[in-house]
Amino acid sequence: MTKAKIGIVTVSDRASAGIYEDLSGKAIIAVLNEYLTSEWEAVYEVIPDEQDVIEATLIKMADEKNCSLIVTTGGTGPAKRDVTPEATEAVCDRMMPGFGELMRAESLKFVPTAILSRQTAGLRADSLIVNLPGKPKSIRECLDAVFPAIPYCIDLMDGPFFECDESVIKPFRPKSK
Template sequence: MQNNEIKIGFVTVSDRASRGEYEDLGGPAMQEWIGKALANPWTAVATVIEDEQALIESTLKDMVDNQGCSLILTTGGTGPAKRDVTPEATETVCDKILDGFAEQMRAVSLQYVPTAILSRQIAGTRGSCLIINLPGKPSAIAECLEAVFPAVPYCIDLIEGAYLQTNDEFVKGFRPKHAKKPSA
């Protein structure tokens, strides 16, 4: 049964931002982008946490299993540094990994910076939720979301999450012609 309440999780993974030493720019950038992208009302479930794998895992699990998020976007912790463990945590909590999201995000990012090949961001599903790891820089967040978001609403349909309607003037979600909007 499709979930009609739309909750979207936003997780900033940053040691410095979690301690207040650095302003979280990624979390607000993700929320602003989603605010422009979605036509239907939604509720944000947002947090800033340290680069600790167990904490990332428990946060993602809580957002899906207890708070009912249909989409979770993370920012930070996707590079090659020793403390970057967001992809490992995401993979651990996911039922399925969707490689196409990461492939597309890296391909788009490579148009802007050669260091995009260092990004290890992934995406996957847990229950009725899609989890996408994004880069930390606000401009890169926007570039990656623009590249993959057309597939997000239909992906969430397929896993029986909330029905996301896009603001087609900002980003157009793709659904096959046979896909039907759930009855109210």
């Protein structure tokens, strides 16, 4: 069985310029290491808030690196340079709006400003792309909410089988008939 490839993309002008350390991308990797018991490989990049760069990175991870799952962090707010959702929509074949809806609903339990977040998700060929907020604390909250659906989504796309530590996160897969 081949290792699943998961793209981790931090979208941040300052982190990509080395002004500060990328804690958000590392938080995604840490959470996925807790969730997954199956072998996987991180394809990790830190890039600036530039729509053409985000689009090119997502395309490369999906089409060339064969990442079945691509998780972004950052660029989902209302600031003028926050363009991750636009880049995601531009490269996806179909959108999966339920991911963003659930992440915002979950985040509203913690902060009233969650309604300002524009994260989304979509499908490009054999890849599921999920946008997360940029704050490390929010990453865990949002992944805990949406990850139970991700392994089954990847199954439906004929991707690799994600096995999880069910004491940490329980993926939902329908019972076979």
